[in-house]
Amino acid sequence: MEIVLITGMSGSGKSVALHALEDAHFYCVDNLPPALLIPFVNLELEQKEERLAIAIDVRSATSLPLMPEQLAILRAMGMTVKSIFLDATTDTLLRRYSETRRRHPLSGKAKLEGERALIETIEYERDLLSELREQAHVIDTSLFRSAQLQSYVKSMVSAPAAKLTLVFESFGFKRGIPMDADFVFDVRMLPNPHYESELRPLTGQDIQVQDYLGKFAEVAQMKQQIHDFIAHWLVALERDHRSYITVAIGCTGGQHRSVYLVEQLSQAFANQWLTLKRHRELDAMR
Numbered sequence: 385m386e387i388v389l390i391t392g393m394s395g396s397g398k399s400v401a402l403h404a405l406e407d408a409h410f411y412c413v414d415n416l417p418p419a420l421l422i423p424f425v426n427l428e429l430e431q432k433e434e435r436l437a438i439a440i441d442v443r444s445a446t447s448l449p450l451m452p453e454q455l456a457i458l459r460a461m462g463m464t465v466k467s468i469f470l471d472a473t474t475d476t477l478l479r480r481y482s483e484t485r486r487r488h489p490l491s492g493k494a495k496l497e498g499e500r501a502l503i504e505t506i507e508y509e510r511d512l513l514s515e516l517r518e519q520a521h522v523i524d525t526s527l528f529r530s531a532q533l534q535s536y537v538k539s540m541v542s543a544p545a546a547k548l549t550l551v552f553e554s555f556g557f558k559r560g561i562p563m564d565a566d567f568v569f570d571v572r573m574l575p576n577p578h579y580e581s582e583l584r585p586l587t588g589q590d591i592q593v594q595d596y597l598g599k600f601a602e603v604a605q606m607k608q609q610i611h612d613f614i615a616h617w618l619v620a621l622e623r624d625h626r627s628y629i630t631v632a633i634g635c636t637g638g639q640h641r642s643v644y645l646v647e648q649l650s651q652a653f654a655n656q657w658l659t660l661k662r663h664r665e666l667d668a669m670r
Contacts, residue, residue, distance in 0.1 A: 385429060385463050388541055390439040391516045393509060394489055395480045397525045398439050400515070401470060404534035405437035412437040414464070418447040421454045425463070440516075443489045443507050451516055466541060466627060468512075469520035471563050474506050476526040495661030505670050521628035524563035527668040539660055540628070548622040550614075550657050553660060554646040555664040556638030557574040563666060565632035569610050569645075573602050577640040587666060588643025597644050607648055614649075618657065638665030 387412060390401050395613065399414070406412045416424060417439050428436055458465050472480075472600065481488065483504060490505050519625050521540070525533055540549070555562050577583040586593050597603045612633060621629055631649070635641040643663050650661040 385433065386435045387425065387458065387463050387465045387467060388435075388437045389520070390437060390470070391441060391467070391513065392470060392518060392523075392600035393477060393506070393513065394426065394442060395477045395486075396472045397530070398441060398501075399471055400530045400533050401438055402437060402536040405541065405612070407534070408435075408538050410435040410437035410541075412439075414439045415439055415443055417444045418450040421451075422457060424460060425461075426427050441489070442512055443648045445490075445512055447517065448512060452519065455519070463474070464510045467516075467519070467520035468516045470525050471517070471522055472524065472526045473563065474503060477506055480500060483574070505543065522564040522630075526563070527559070527664055529668075532667050532670075536662065547658050548618065548626055549628050549660060550636070550653055551628055551660045551662065552646040552650045553630055553632045553640035553654075553662045553664060554666070555632055555634045555637055556642070558637060559638070559665065562630070562632045564630050567614070568632045568634065569606075570636045571606055571633060571635050571641050571645060573640050574603050574606060574635070576636070578637065583640070586640075587663075588640050588645070588647060589663075589666075593640055593646045594644060594647075598642065603641075603644075607621055607645055610623065610645070611649060611652055614653070638644065 388405055390398050390405075392398055402412045402414060411428065413424070413436070413595050418440055421438070442448070449486045450611065455465055455467065488502060490509055523536065528536070553562055553565065557570070562566055575597065577586070577596055580596065583593050583596060588594065588597070610633070618629075624668050629636050633642045633645050643666065646661050646663065
């Protein structure tokens with residue numbers, strides 16, 4: 385049986401992710417109490433269900449400490465378990481709650497009122513979920529639209545579970561470092577196509593920008609050094625039972641240099657490793 389566990393911050397997109405998995409022919413259950421996880425899986429085994437997606441969140445706060453042991457039991461039973469944690473910046477979560485006028489599931493736990501109370505509640509939730517976050521692949525949904533998140537989740541669960549998957553992500557420092565990054569590389573010191581008027585409206589996916597950046601020895605050197613660093617540690621990371629590694633590469637705007645290097649590196653690793661790529665700033669504009 386293939387099991388995808390969806391956890392994460394309230395307001396980060398768990399319902400959207402579940403809809404994506406339902407479209408991918410998973411049998412989906414929302415807000416299953418952790419204490420019922422093993423009995424539920426056993427029941428679905430009897431029903432010969434092959435793909436389960438289960439959302440567990442802070443509404444089950446009192447039983448969350450059971451989760452690490454429950455996941456270990458499932459894997460010992462021979463289950464394929466992928467754990468995905470959806471996260472977003474506190475500012476993003478505040479905006480989403482303001483737009484939807486929904487109450488946080490932990491409302492009333494904070495001592496203060498208004499926005500400050502909500503911030504306190506969000507930080508309290510982060511603390512409650514911290515152990516689950518450490519054991520999962522984190523997706524920062526701060527700049528995702530619903531359709532983009534659904535597409536990204538589908539691409540992740542389609543990757544064979546037995547192999548480590550490399551996720552290369554470009555971003556712009558002007559919007560902050562991605563929360564889901566395992567490794568971050570700063571390439572702002574490289575030549576910038578933004579200052580070439582004919583290249584400014586293009587991206588690192590365009591051949592003109594690729595030809596421009598390909599002329600510089602320092603760009604090739606940066607690409608090789610990132611490649612060598614990641615390649616050196618991949619076997620050890622896989623041996624540590626990591627399912628996903630996110631390599632984030634940032635430039636000023638996330639349009640040219642970082643996009644170019646993500647395209648180049650994902651292609652370089654694709655022959656030996658499962659690779660996914662994401663362009664945070666470009667995706668946000670589409």
